[in-house]
Amino acid sequence: MVSNLPRLVGIFGNPLGHSLSPQMQNAAFAALGINYTYFPFQVLPEQLHQAVLAMKALNFAGANVTIPYKEAVIPYLDWLSREAELIGAVNTIVYHNGELIGYNTDGEGFLMSLGKDLGMSPAGKRVVLLGAGGATRAVAVTLGSNGAAEITIANRTKSKADELARYTSSVTGCRTRAVLLEKRDLQDLLLSADLLINCTPVGMYPKEGLSPLDSNLLKPHLTVIDLIYRPRETALLRAAQAIGCRTLDGLGMLLYQGALAFKLWTDREPPVDIMRKALIAGLNKVIS
Ligand code: NAP
Numbered sequence: 001m002v003s004n005l006p007r008l009v010g011i012f013g014n015p016l017g018h019s020l021s022p023q024m025q026n027a028a029f030a031a032l033g034i035n036y037t038y039f040p041f042q043v044l045p046e047q048l049h050q051a052v053l054a055m056k057a058l059n060f061a062g063a064n065v066t067i068p069y070k071e072a073v074i075p076y077l078d079w080l081s082r083e084a085e086l087i088g089a090v091n092t093i094v095y096h097n098g099e100l101i102g103y104n105t106d107g108e109g110f111l112m113s114l115g116k117d118l119g120m121s122p123a124g125k126r127v128v129l130l131g132a133g134g135a136t137r138a139v140a141v142t143l144g145s146n147g148a149a150e151i152t153i154a155n156r157t158k159s160k161a162d163e164l165a166r167y168t169s170s171v172t173g174c175r176t177r178a179v180l181l182e183k184r185d186l187q188d189l190l191l192s193a194d195l196l197i198n199c200t201p202v203g204m205y206p207k208e209g210l211s212p213l214d215s216n217l218l219k220p221h222l223t224v225i226d227l228i229y230r231p232r233e234t235a236l237l238r239a240a241q242a243i244g245c246r247t248l249d250g251l252g253m254l255l256y257q258g259a260l261a262f263k264l265w266t267d268r269e270p271p272v273d274i275m276r277k278a279l280i281a282g283l284n285k286v287i288s
Contacts (some may be wrong), residue, residue, distance in 0.1 A: 013066035026280035105260035106141030113252030123147035131199035144172030203234035215239035
């Protein structure tokens with residue numbers, strides 16, 4: 001007999017700020033009549049292990065994991081999906097048959113947004129990524145594994161770009177180099193790049209006037225993507241649109257990583273339009 005007892009889904013992070021995931025996922029559960037409730041859990045580092053173990057004791061359906069625990073959570077899980085293993089980070093946990101399984105839907109969510117929102121495949125593309133943190137890692141490994149011709153990682157701290165470039169080329173086989181996030185290192189590269197992706201938080205609310213890049217470096221042939229979704233139109237995207245670049249904001253990545261997680265927890269097709277509406281409503285509330 002299928003039980004219809006309510007089940008919990010959570011997000012573990014610290015700090016959690018205004019996470020939009022509870023609103024997005026609860027709207028999706030309600031729309032499909034699934035008796036799950038999604039809660040934000042701000043977890044202290046020394047209690048992460050207990051929080052993950054509690055998922056078993058309390059029969060959670062699953063969880064999301066966010067900053068700063070995407071890597072730290074791995075030792076507490078029973079096994080990892082291929083993507084999570086490759087990226088080296090987990091943003092989604094499924095509790096199934098007494099086991100906790102770690103997935104990473106960030107990279108695939110980015111890829112889906114690229115395909116569905118821009119009609120673009122990474123195959124053969126020359127990509128410049130700004131930043132060398134967790135989001136860059138998921139995007140670099142995913143693009144490298146999906147046929148990108150060449151990846152450049154530009155970061156303020158060169159050693160982190162070096163480490164991530166080495167890692168990306170070793171796990172994906174895609175030629176990946178590291179440079180400093182500086183005009184003289186980027187200007188020639190951007191003449192021949194296809195895709196420029198901001199994976200730094202520069203330009204995010206409440207400092208939305210800032211851009212990670214001198215706008216003179218932008219060229220009309222570039223497709224410019226900002227992973228930031230708060231605000232949706234960042235200073236970088238505004239400057240890119242002004243010279244005729246195709247642009248994409250970070251809402252699609254947030255939406256599709258959530259839709260993929262929903263499918264993993266429920267085994268049902270995610271109601272993507274309802275999830276998008278809930279995200280946009282949540283964003284408007286936070287910013288207004
Ligand atoms: P993270 O791990 O903390 O990495 C941040 C990166 O940005 C680091 O490489 C850091 O450089 C660089 N950075 C930070 N402040 C900077 C500044 N003032 N100037 C130049 N570089 C700076 O963060 P993350 O998890 O990768 O997230 C990065 C951004 O992506 C955030 O805005 C986040 O909201 C967004 N994101 C969006 C989605 C989505 O679904 N749309 C998903 C994940 C992340 P150093 O190495 O020099 O410190």
